[in-house]
Every structure is written in C-alpha cells, then in structure tokens.
Amino acid sequence: MQLSLQGIIPVPLAEKVNAYQSGMWKNNRTFNKGEYVFIQAPSGTGKTTLIHILYGLRKDYTGDAKWNNISLANTDNETLAGLRTNSVSVIFQDLRLFPELTAWENVDLKRRLTNTVSEQQANEWLTRLGLNEKKNSMGATLSYGEQQRVAIVRALVQPFEWLLMDEPFSHLDHANTQKAINLIGEVVKQHGAGMILADLDENNFFAYTQTVIL
Amino acid sequence: MLLRTQHKSRLWAALAALTIGTTLLLLSVMIWWSFSELLYGKKQNDAMGSTYLVVGKRVTEQNMGQKNATIFTAQDIDSLGHAAQVQDVGVITSNHFPVYAMMGGRLAFATDLPLECVPDNFIDKMPAEWKWEPGNLNLPIIVSSQFLDIYNYVFAPSQGLPQLSEGSVKSLALNLKVGEGDRAETFSAHVVGFSDRIGSVLAPKSFIDYGNQKFGKAGVAEAPSQLIIKAKDPSDTKFGDYLVRHDYTTNSQNLRWSKIRAIVEVVTTATGILALLLMGIGTLVFILFIELTIARAQHALTLLLQIGYGPHYLSRFMIQRFLPIVLGTVIFSMAITIAGQAAASIAAQGQGLVLPMFPGWPVWAALVISTGILVLLVTKSISGAIKK
Numbered sequence: 001m002q003l004s005l006q007g008i009i010p011v012p013l014a015e016k017v018n019a020y021q022s023g024m025w026k027n028n029r030t031f032n033k034g035e036y037v038f039i040q041a042p043s044g045t046g047k048t049t050l051i052h053i054l055y056g057l058r059k060d061y062t063g064d065a066k067w068n069n070i071s072l073a074n075t076d077n078e079t080l081a082g083l084r085t086n087s088v089s090v091i092f093q094d095l096r097l098f099p100e101l102t103a104w105e106n107v108d109l110k111r112r113l114t115n116t117v118s119e120q121q122a123n124e125w126l127t128r129l130g131l132n133e134k135k136n137s138m139g140a141t142l143s144y145g146e147q148q149r150v151a152i153v154r155a156l157v158q159p160f161e162w163l164l165m166d167e168p169f170s171h172l173d174h175a176n177t178q179k180a181i182n183l184i185g186e187v188v189k190q191h192g193a194g195m196i197l198a199d200l201d202e203n204n205f206f207a208y209t210q211t212v213i214l
Numbered sequence: 215m216l217l218r219t220q221h222k223s224r225l226w227a228a229l230a231a232l233t234i235g236t237t238l239l240l241l242s243v244m245i246w247w248s249f250s251e252l253l254y255g256k257k258q259n260d261a262m263g264s265t266y267l268v269v270g271k272r273v274t275e276q277n278m279g280q281k282n283a284t285i286f287t288a289q290d291i292d293s294l295g296h297a298a299q300v301q302d303v304g305v306i307t308s309n310h311f312p313v314y315a316m317m318g319g320r321l322a323f324a325t326d327l328p329l330e331c332v333p334d335n336f337i338d339k340m341p342a343e344w345k346w347e348p349g350n351l352n353l354p355i356i357v358s359s360q361f362l363d364i365y366n367y368v369f370a371p372s373q374g375l376p377q378l379s380e381g382s383v384k385s386l387a388l389n390l391k392v393g394e395g396d397r398a399e400t401f402s403a404h405v406v407g408f409s410d411r412i413g414s415v416l417a418p419k420s421f422i423d424y425g426n427q428k429f430g431k432a433g434v435a436e437a438p439s440q441l442i443i444k445a446k447d448p449s450d451t452k453f454g455d456y457l458v459r460h461d462y463t464t465n466s467q468n469l470r471w472s473k474i475r476a477i478v479e480v481v482t483t484a485t486g487i488l489a490l491l492l493m494g495i496g497t498l499v500f501i502l503f504i505e506l507t508i509a510r511a512q513h514a515l516t517l518l519l520q521i522g523y524g525p526h527y528l529s530r531f532m533i534q535r536f537l538p539i540v541l542g543t544v545i546f547s548m549a550i551t552i553a554g555q556a557a558a559s560i561a562a563q564g565q566g567l568v569l570p571m572f573p574g575w576p577v578w579a580a581l582v583i584s585t586g587i588l589v590l591l592v593t594k595s596i597s598g599a600i601k602k
Contacts, residue, residue: 096517
C-alpha cells in the first residue's frame with residue numbers, strides 16, 4: 001500500500017504553513033510500501049496533525065491524502081474502519097487507551113477484531129515490554145510509560161502494512177525504549193510493513209529510508 | 215464498557231414507560247377484540263351482539279283498511295335482507311284460526327289469544343320442550359316477558375291477585391280451544407319460556423302451520439304482516455334511513471340499546487387511541503434513553519472507531535444489547551394480555567357469554583406490528599446515534 005500526500009494544508013495550520021513554506025506541507029509526498037519514514041519536527045509544527053491526516057482522523061485540510069487510490073477525506077467511517085483493522089495501525093501520542101479497561105483488555109479489544117495474533121503472542125509481547133505484572137491493572141492506574149507500552153502492543157496485535165507512530169517512546173527510559181524498538185522492528189519486518197515515526201529530535205531508532213523535516 | 219455509563223434508575227424508568235405503553239396498547243386491542251367478539255362474533259353471543267327488531271309496515275290514514283297494504287311481499291323481504299346492518303330476516307306467521315284460552319282456579323280467565331311463530335333461530339333461548347307434532351295435545355308456548363311484567367306490576371296489584379314468578383307461570387296449564395264448532399280441538403298449553411324479542415305469544419311453527427291449514431279462514435292472506443330481523447347495528451343511520459324510506463315501523467327500545475352499544479365502541483376506540491398515544495410516549499422515552507446512553511458513551515465509541523471498530527459493528531453491538539430488553543418487555547406485556555384475556559373469558563363465562571381463552575388475531579397482529587415498529591425505531595435510533 002502506498003501513502004501519498006498532495007499539497008496538504010491543514011486548515012488550523014494554514015497561516016503557519018503559508019508563512020514558513022514548510023517542506024512537508026503543500027508539497028507532494030509519496031511513501032511506498034516497506035519504507036521506514038522519519039518525520040522530524042519541533043513541537044507545534046504539525047507532527048500529530050500529519051499522523052492524524054495519514055490515519056484518516058482529520059479531514060480539515062486542503063489537498064489530498066490517499067491510501068493507494070482511496071482519498072481519505074472522502075472515505076466513510078466503515079471503509080476507514082476496515083483499513084484501520086487490516087492495513088494501517090497507529091500509536092497515538094496521547095495513547096487513547098480505555099482507562100476503565102485493564103492493560104490486557106485494552107490489547108485484547110484490538111486483538112479480537114481480527115484474531116490474527118494469538119492471546120499467547122500478545123501476552124508474550126506485553127511481558128517483553130515489562131508489563132507482566134500489570135496486565136490486570138486498570139488503564140487509569142498505570143503510569144504514562146506503562147500506558148505507552150500497552151499502546152505499542154495494542155498497535156501490533158493486528159495485520160498492517162503501515163505503522164504510524166507519534167512520539168511513541170516519549171515517556172520510556174532507555175532500556176524500555178530499546179525493548180520497544182526491538183519488538184516493533186521485529187513485528188514490522190514480519191509483516192513486511194512500512195512505518196512512519198514522528199518525533200521531536202533526530203534519532204536512529206530504525207534504518208530510515210526517508211527523513212522528512214517539517 | 216459502552217453500557218457502563220447507564221444509570222440503572224433511568225433504565226428502569228425507560229423500561230417501565232415502554233412496558234406500560236406496550237401493555238396498554240395490547241390490552242386495549244384485546245378489549246376491543248373481546249367486545250367485537252361479544253357484539254358481533256360467535257353465534258352464542260348473538261343475544262348481546264345483535265339486535266332483534268320486529269318490523270311492520272306503518273298503518274297510515276291512506277292505507278288504513280286497504281287489503282294487503284301492510285303485507286310484506288317476497289320482494290320486500292329480499293330487499294330488507296340486503297339492507298345495511300341486516301344479518302337475517304325471519305317471517306312472523308300469525309294464526310288465521312280462532313284460539314280461545316281458558317284457565318280455572320284463583321287465576322280464572324278466558325280470552326281470545328293470538329298466536330305467532332318465528333323461525334327457531336330467532337328465539338332467545340331455545341327451550342328443550344320446544345316441539346310439537348300433530349296429535350300431541352300438549353302445546354309448548356313462549357310468552358313475551360312484557361306480559362309477565364304487566365301482570366305482576368299492573369294487573370295483579372289492581373285485582374288483588376298474587377304475583378307470579380317465571381317458574382310458577384311455567385307450572386300452570388292453560389286450556390286452548392282451537393277452531394270452531396265440531397272441528398274444534400283442545401290443547402293443554404304450558405309456558406316453556408319467555409321472550410324479550412317478541413311482544414306476543416309464540417307457538418311452534420309446526421302448530422301454527424297445522425292450525426292455519428286445518429282451521430284457517432279462507433281468503434285470509436298468508437303473507438306476513440310482520441318480520442323479525444337480526445341487525446348488527448340498528449343505530450347505523452343507513453339502516454334508519456332504510457326504515458324511514460320504506461315507511462316501516464319497529465320497536466325503538468332496541469335502537470336505544472344499539473346506541474348504548476355504539477357508545478361502548480366509541481369508549482373502546484378512545485381507549486385504544488389513548489393506549490397508542492401512551493405507547494408512543496413509552497417508545498419515545500425508551501429511545502431517548504438509548505440515545506442518552508450512546509451520548510454518554512460517546513468518548514468510548516469514538517475511541518473504538520479510532521482503533522478500527524466500524525460503525526456497523528458498534529451499531530450491531532448496541533442493538534444486540536437493547537433488542538433483548540425490548541423483546542423481553544413485549545413478551546412481558548403479551549403475557550399480561552394473555553392473562554387478561556383468560557380472566558375476561560372466565561368473567562364472560564360467568565355471565566353466560568362465550569369469549570375465547572386466548573387473544574384473537576388482532577391482538578397478535580398488534581403485537582407483531584408494535585414489535586416491528588419498536589425494533590425498527592430502536593435499530594434506526596442506535597444506527598443514527600452511532601453515525602452521528
């Protein structure tokens with residue numbers, strides 16, 4: 001699956017984009033299957049907006065964002081749901097876990113949609129990220145770092161061609177970041193998928209094929 | 215998770231509203247149907263459901279004294295049979311031979327007695343003794359209950375005579391002398407029943423036919439001058455107009471009963487409309503509750519949509535949670551209605567009426583239609599709210 005952006009200008013950022021003539025906004029970009037893309041940008045320049053546009057959550061922009069030939073701005077929620085279940089997964093910056101569900105329930109809620117990852121595998125991934133003792137803890141009682149790890153596992157328990165990540169390691173220490181990078185790398189490779197990682201600073205977490213500076 | 219935001223008290227209130235509305239609707243259809251059954255349905259309930267009227271041609275200044283002026287022709291009878299509300303027409307045949315009644319003892323009297331006969335299916339309650347064959351000297355007769363009333367409340371008090379119950383009248387024997395001269399025959403007549411429909415004395419048709427044939431006066435018209443009709447609703451203006459147009463007379467008391475029956479129907483219909491209104495309100499309350507529940511779960515729904523759950527899946531999930539509640543309510547309401555029908559049937563039995571133990575098809579139709587509408591509204595409101 002190919003992700004493409006054609007002359008995108010998000011409405012809330014229109015003034016900024018016009019002022020700075022950003023390298024990302026307004027221009028055409030294409031991300032091909034299997035690419036590892038790093039989007040580097042300081043706060044407030046629209047990393048999260050871009051991830052949301054690419055995931056089909058935001059439609060308040062001019063230009064066109066596409067998954068293959070599907071224009072995201074004109075796609076209904078049912079089609080988007082199908083694509084989000086089988087083709088594109090995401091780790092939100094604000095995580096978007098269910099605080100009233102346990103760590104395991106949060107992961108399982110996503111896993112059950114396709115059942116392509118076994119319960120055992122999902123449990124193993126939680127354990128690998130150091131959450132073995134926290135599986136039955138309510139989301140609301142987990143630390144932000146723990147929640148971030150739950151969100152990472154949740155993003156991996158589905159089939160995908162693209163993994164979108166918005167500052168996924170922002171609250172993890174070095175050891176946990178490394179564990180998460182390893183896990184993500186393995187699973188993405190397993191799927192033959194591409195990834196787009198948006199972060200503040202330059203990093204070498206993955207072997208990027210494209211770096212975009214907003 | 216989506217339903218955790220439900221307030222139990224609100225759920226119970228919504229359920230109560232829906233249950234009351236549905237139950238009242240089904241009960242009102244059941245009541246309406248039961249009345250219809252009693253009024254127009256089974257043959258056993260004819261006495262209540264239909265009105266029996268004796269119809270004659272009006273005697274006026276113009277036709278007074280004219281031969282055959284008040285006689286019903288076959289064409290008249292056929293036309294009346296097709297008139298609005300008329301279910302059946304019976305010929306009242308009167309005797310064309312002299313009948314002289316006598317009784318001895320304290321109640322001694324002697325009088326000319328006119329006799330009539332009607333088809334058996336027009337008799338209020340068919341007495342077991344209601345049969346006569348030539349050669350039988352015992353004659354069963356049915357007397358108008360008005361006669362007994364007049365005797366008990368007018369004649370007996372004024373003459374110092376004892377009042378008589380129906381039972382005691384039935385035990386009396388009346389000597390009837392039929393015919394004239396040497397050919398006259400004597401019969402022992404017994405009252406075997408009382409009629410609210412006929413204002414005279416009835417004898418079996420076989421006896422009237424026998425008497426008319428054997429003792430009838432030559433030249434007397436055999437065509438009837440009175441008919442008895444079974445009418446569904448004589449208060450219908452079309453029926454009234456027919457009688458006026460043909461200058462027929464009838465006993466207006468029965469028409470008044472019909473009006474009372476019409477009032478009952480109006481009340482039943484009004485109850486039905488009120489029940490429909492209440493069910494509408496109940497449904498509205500329940501749907502508002504569903505929409506409130508969905509609105510309160512909006513955050514969770516949005517998150518689910520964002521992680522890949524489609525609107526159809528979420529709608530289906532919510533529908534699967536709410537439909538059993540709706541269906542449970544409908545089943546509960548139907549159970550109450552069935553119990554109500556059984557109770558009504560037992561009560562009707564006590565009154566000598568026949569009402570089925572189970573609700574009839576209109577109640578089931580109302581159940582199917584109301585359930586269908588409820589399911590449709592609940593499904594639509596859930597899908598609509600989730601789409602929003």
